[in-house]
Amino acid sequence: MSAKESLARLLDDVDATPEATALRARSYDLLALPDGAAVVDVGCGAGRAVGELAARGARAIGVDVSAEMIALARSRSPESDLRIGDARALPLADGEVAGYRADKVFHELPDPAEPLEEARRVLAPGGRIVLLGQDWDGFIVDSADPALTRAIVHARADAVTNPWAARRFRNLLLDTGFTDVTVEAHTGVLTGGVVQPMLTRLAAGARAAGAISPEQEAAWTAEQRERARTGRAFLALPMFVAAARRP
Structure with missing residues (x-):
């Protein structure tokens, strides 16, 4: 299994939780799309949100920089409009969409101002943008x-390109000229089997960064594995949801 496939499987498990399902639904509500309107889901991954937006009556377009993820999304939903593209240079015309959504994307980008300028370009006047993301220091x-x-937690955050992007959503949107900016905080609490692989990745990232030793990684991971086995795992993850309108 490739790294992308492994990540997709983990995201599938997380996305299936009630908290994640409710959060996606909230993001769709904030887009406030008219029936049949075009919307782009940037960083669409395996395409779950594209399918859910289409089911709500939108003309959904999924864009992801990874050809492997787009291929996976197409295998799951051949009828969907899925395109390879960078958040900083979207394969869309000026003003083509009424909605722009990006979920857990901006922390991967060194300069969030660039994709926000691109979001403004592809959005029609009055179009809505919704950004979702976790604060990597907030696990x-x-x-x-x-x-x-x-x-x-801090070492893993330091390994992220832009770990504080989500806490900056409001000011970034204001700086780019968006209006009617709102921000919500939603905290997901995970205690089931999905927790252990997430925490294993967290510890591996800290060890790879040299912040902890292999022995510390092994001990901490073993404790979390035992907690997961006995139903005692606990991970709370604050998510920020920002929404705004293009003038």
């Missing part, structure tokens, strides 16, 4: 070793 994990947990 809350129950552990017997809080100091090591703090080191793991």
